[in-house]
Amino acid sequence: MKRLVVIIALALSLGLGAYVVSYAIARCTFCRMPDTQEPSSWLQQEFHLSDAQYSQVKKLEVDYHPHCVEMCDKIKQSHLALKNLILANRGMTPEIEAALQKEGAGQAQWRADMLRHFYDVSQAMPPDEGKRYLYMMEAQVFEPTSNALAAPH
């Protein structure tokens, strides 16, 4: 009976030890997690970028970010103005039409800017990876919220 207990205890402890060690090795090697504080670190992992390529991409991101924030504010203001106009009226008015046109023009502008940024980033990547990146990102140009809302569960 003692022998049985010893062997089971040994199997359990070695199995658990193997789990802990293998998990740590996997997380340090082929399952390395991207930096959660740095959104663009995902690019380096996903598209296998070298340090030089990643720093170039990072520079592009840094240059693009203020513009993105500015666009974000413009879109917010435009949405709010349109929303207020829609709720303030009981029918279609020239003001609403003008606000809709402004909204459309704003959307076309940010789409063009975003696409320009995607092209710049893809050119900083190896050709095949750049192509894959563009393929992944073009959905954002057509359906902006599709990927952003598809958070994993």
Next chain:
Amino acid sequence: MNPEHDQRLKALLRDWQPKADLPPRFESEVWHRIALNEERRSSWLNFDWLLQVTCQPRLAFAIVAIAILLGTGLANLQALRSYHHEMAASKVRYIQSVDPFAKTFLTSNQ
């Protein structure tokens, strides 16, 4: 077969008395062992089989090796699952960081 030989053989067998020294309580011991064996066979869920298995070094080693392999396999599977989950979350974070519409939409809906 010769009937005379047959009768002689029968007479010989009748007279034959084997002289074997059996241990004391031999018969009851045999029945006891049979009963014990029947009992063990009928209730293998009492882990006696495990006791027997662990008495054999090869099988005991196999149990330990299987535990290690299972631990390693499960760890790799779990690491891969977390990795894919984290990569999907990172992709969403990246898109939110570059797409002003996604950023606006998400913040205005929170």
